[in-house]
Amino acid sequence: TQAPVNVTVTGAAGQIGYALLFRIASGQLLGADTPVRLRLLEIPQAVSAAEGTALELEDGAFSLLDGVDIFDDAKRAFEGCNVALLVGARPRTKGMERGDLLEANGGIFKPQGEAINAGAAADVKVLVVGNPANTNALIAQAHAPDVPAGRFTAMTRLDHNRALAQLSGKLNTPVSQIKKLTIWGNHSATQYPDVFHAEAAGRNVAEAINDEKWLAEEFIPRVAKRGAEIIEARGASSAASAASAAIDHMHTWVNGTSSDDWTSMAIPSDGSYGVPEGLISSFPVRCSGGNYEIVQGLEINEFSRPRIDASVNELVEERDAVRKLGLV
Numbered sequence: 001t002q003a004p005v006n007v008t009v010t011g012a013a014g015q016i017g018y019a020l021l022f023r024i025a026s027g028q029l030l031g032a033d034t035p036v037r038l039r040l041l042e043i044p045q046a047v048s049a050a051e052g053t054a055l056e057l058e059d060g061a062f063s064l065l066d067g068v069d070i071f072d073d074a075k076r077a078f079e080g081c082n083v084a085l086l087v088g089a090r091p092r093t094k095g096m097e098r099g100d101l102l103e104a105n106g107g108i109f110k111p112q113g114e115a116i117n118a119g120a121a122a123d124v125k126v127l128v129v130g131n132p133a134n135t136n137a138l139i140a141q142a143h144a145p146d147v148p149a150g151r152f153t154a155m156t157r158l159d160h161n162r163a164l165a166q167l168s169g170k171l172n173t174p175v176s177q178i179k180k181l182t183i184w185g186n187h188s189a190t191q192y193p194d195v196f197h198a199e200a201a202g203r204n205v206a207e208a209i210n211d212e213k214w215l216a217e218e219f220i221p222r223v224a225k226r227g228a229e230i231i232e233a234r235g236a237s238s239a240a241s242a243a244s245a246a247i248d249h250m251h252t253w254v255n256g257t258s259s260d261d262w263t264s265m266a267i268p269s270d271g272s273y274g275v276p277e278g279l280i281s282s283f284p285v286r287c288s289g290g291n292y293e294i295v296q297g298l299e300i301n302e303f304s305r306p307r308i309d310a311s312v313n314e315l316v317e318e319r320d321a322v323r324k325l326g327l328v
């Protein structure tokens with residue numbers, strides 16, 4: 001049998017953590033042959049709640065779960081870490097300006113980047129879920145100079161999955177039959193879900209829908225504002241669907257995309273599609289052998305170009321703001 005893989009989860013006592021940990025323990029993150037050791041990071045006030053979750057994990061009697069360790073110190077939590085899921089973040093509270101939010105999150109993601117740099121395993125893969133996810137990933141990456149930059153990614157898979165589900169309903173086609181969808185840009189209201197290269201049961205999705213008004217006025221805002229719709233209905237933000245998307249993101253990164261499809265991941269730009277190099281922006285990505293690459297050569301039409309640019313410009317502004325704060 002394989003040696004256990006160390007999976008560090010931050011914000012483990014939060015609502016996404018609660019949904020995520022059981023999926024990891026059951027083998028859905030890395031596969032049914034891979035034992036896992038969970039390393040949970042929380043702030044001191046939430047350690048007791050994390051311990052409670054650890055008791056429940058024990059009660060799950062998961063055959064793949066090698067153990068659970070709980071920390072309130074980032075340096076220790078990331079020791080030997082192979083997979084890092086950075087979920088804990090500082091939410092925006094009333095009256096908080098964007099600068100305050102970025103600064104508060106800098107106080108979390110800078111030391112976590114340093115801890116990953118100091119102690120993580122050579123093969124570490126990092127997914128940032130905590131918002132503002134793209135820029136938090138940029139901050140962590142900036143403080144981990146010895147880790148290849150491309151190991152820092154941020155989550156747009158929930159947006160991708162939300163878009164798949166909307167298209168499935170619209171076209172009355174199972175989600176499994178919808179391929180080559182792309183989320184571009186920032187995980188925020190400016191994100192752009194692009195259907196122009198997507199296929200539904202082999203047909204081009206944009207042609208099958210043949211309704212740019214629906215795309216512009218219903219589909220795109222529905223996907224971008226789905227988080228708010230969930231809060232309105234549930235009285236709490238998306239949790240299980242976010243956890244599910246985090247599992248999908250990492251599972252795809254490790255196990256690959258199928259040859260007739262790709263996925264969406266926010267990754268450091270190499271300048272492709274006019275996205276400034278170094279920004280952590282969402283792209284169409286193919287994964288294989290634990291690596292990923294941006295899908296090249298897609299034609300960006302007049303509908304898509306300004307929408308991609310708007311989201312990328314927001315990322316530039318966020319990067320400039322954290323630069324000014326000395327965080328990157």
Ligand code: NAX
Pocket residue numbers: 010011012013014015016017041042043046087088089090091108128129130131132133155156157158159187237238239242
């Ligand atoms: P919760 O508030 O339920 O949990 C967050 C947890 O993080 C808390 O237990 C808190 O104690 C912990 N935490 C705070 N600072 C920490 C630190 N320095 N080290 C370790 N733990 C720390 O939030 P939850 O609903 O679980 O959401 C977590 C994050 O995911 C939020 O930032 C949220 O905005 C973000 N989301 C991102 C999504 C995405 O698609 N990228 C979608 C879902 C979600 O909104």
